[in-house]
Amino acid sequence: MAIRRALISVSDKTGIVEFSRALAGLGVQIISTGGTASLLEKEGVPVVGISEVTGFPEILDGRVKTLHPAVHSGLLAVRDDEEHQKAMTELGLDYIDLVVVNLYPFAATIAKPDVSYEDAIENIDIGGPTMLRSAAKNHAFVTVVVDSADYQTVLDEVKAQGDTTIETRKVLAAKVFRHTGAYDALIGDYLSKLQGNPLPESYTVTYEKVQDLRYGENPHQKAAFYRKPLAAPGNITTAEQLHGKELSYNNINDANAALAIVKEFNEPAVVAVKHMNPCGVGIGKDIHEAYQKAYSADPTSIFGGIVAANRTIGLETAQLLGEIFLEIIIAPDFTPEALDVLTKKKNIRLMKLGELQAAGERKPEWLLTSVDGGMVVQESDVHSLTEDDIQVVTDRKPTAEELKQLLFGWKVVKHVKSNAILLASDNMTVGVGAGQMNRVGAARIAIEQAGEKAVGSVLASDAFFPMGDTLEIAAKAGITAVIQPGGSIKDAESIAVANANNIAMVLTGVRHFKH
Structure with missing residues (x-):
């Protein structure tokens, strides 16, 4: 086989004139639509308008132009099937050997801060994904290109042998289905969030590769780095x-x-x-x-x-x-x-x-954590605390300086792996106990690390104290004030220990587990 006819319709016109001109120079007939056809004509590339192929005008502001049997039969016909060949001949239809399509810029549209709902919906491509999927399904016979980075590969093979290899067509077809899948995922996510449904019955996400990584956490693990399209x-x-x-x-x-x-x-x-x-x-x-x-x-x-x-x-x-x-x-x-x-x-x-962004302006994002066979999804923890949110539960209130250090410590302990205890003094951390199986163990690590700096410091705990033992070792270390969520059935025990040692303690009512 050889590539004789190509259908080209792109929103991103990077490199399309040069690619089309080269194809035309190899005897390939170029079929095109709308703005792409106008550009190619202006640049002197011979073009057949889509209406000449379908016998039907582009209508409804261009919403309907390629959704026609003359297009999709040319893409989907199985070339070595006698019945398909017969149908094509009887109906006067011709094959399309190459499809070059990229889609309406939906992601760029919704990234605009003032985008309207109507503008977003208008930038949902219908004909483009349909052509791409038809051509990709029939990649045994049809070459499909969705990425301008692949123009040269296709051109080189057509120059060398008149057609692309089946290996190349398989690679390009897989890229198409990844691309249309990502496109649909972005649309679905946008519409779901507008409806206030961020956790729908099926959760489809898409990310773009930033780079391959040499390895993962350890050298024997493969890894790559991806980002959200609208990061x-x-x-x-x-x-x-x-x-x-x-x-x-x-x-x-x-x-x-x-x-x-x-x-x-x-x-x-x-x-x-x-x-x-x-x-x-x-x-x-x-x-x-x-x-x-x-x-x-x-x-x-x-x-x-x-x-x-x-x-x-x-x-x-x-x-x-x-x-x-x-x-x-x-x-x-x-x-x-x-x-x-x-x-x-x-x-x-x-x-x-x-x-x-300023600290108070951050909005929660949805965090995905994989588990074997699935994933869990939750909002990111952007909760912030002010003086008005805390409850003093001890006889002694914290001093102004202690309160400042408590709020500082609370901001940081939120990000320490649970069980977490953090000591702070003079606007800095002085001891961190992270990822321990019990809270007393985390406190001991933080106090040991702080050494003499523990004296006069404040203590922040990411979750409540199940009993008073953590307060007891805090008192022995010279810690003067404590911030913790509260909510234990033995809160009274911890409060009693704090009062007995003249420790000021405040409760936040919010915990910050981090696993």
Whole structure:
């Protein structure tokens, strides 16, 4: 067989003139529609209008033009089936050997902040996906192209042998069904959310590949990095890498964890993360002071970690960052002087975020976690706490400084793996107990890490105390105030221990489990 007739109808016209001109030069008849036909005619490429093929005008503002037997029989006919051949001959129909289609820009349309419902609906393509699916189904005989990146491959094969190989057609057909599936998933998601139904009876999502990764969590695991088609700015999927090696699977997860914490703060903040847990968090009058506090929180664990900042990194801070080994530094931006310093380190990854939303403006997103044979879906935890939300349950109220440190600690402990206990003092973390099987164990780890800094610090717990034992070891360590959700049947026991040791304790009524 040979490619004799091609139907070309594209919204994204990148490279289409050159591709069509090359096909025409190889003797391929070009059939086209609407704006694509007009462009090709203007550029001097011979074109047959779709109405000449169907014998029917394009109608309803172009909504109906390719939905016609003259098109779909040419795409779906099985070329080596005698009955199909007979039907095509009797009806005066001809085969279509190549389809080049990309779809109305639905994603770009709904990404507009002021998009109307009517505009969104008008940008749902019907004829395009139908042609693509017809051609892809019949890939034994028909070549179908949905991605301009494949134009050259098709052209090279047609030049060499008059047709594409069956192997190429299979690859292109699979890409089509992935593409139309993703297109429909985006439409379904948009309409479901408009109806207030974010958790429908079937959950279909689509992501675009950012890059293949060398491996997953460990070298024997395959992995790749994907992002949502409409990913919001200011996150790891949209950050610009300015320097360093490719991101790894663990880099991406750790950077995402660091960003989640630093976004809790409107004041200058720096977060150091190791293995998905914060090892140091600090806030200050500027980002330089915030980094010094984050570093001082745990100078050992920060080594080989991820650092995230919510302000531009300048020269003075960059000089300190450059003194230790770090995997990634991620920030809204870097000054040229800071880049001069940090890019001297060959392997460090520098990620530019761009502007970050204010902490109180974040909206929850839907988080997907896979389990064997399925997944669970939940809203992201963007709950924030103010002084007005807390309840003082002890005889002594926290001082103004204690309350400030309690609220700081609460923002951070929310991001520590459960069971989680965090100690804070002087606008920085001083001890972190993460991922323990019991709360007392987490407290002991945090207190041991803090050492002398535990004296006068405050304690934050991601969930309630099942009994008073955690308060007892907190009192022995010199901790002066505690913030926790409350809700245990033994709250009274913990309150009694706090009162006996002059510890101020406040309840939030909200827990922050993180598994």
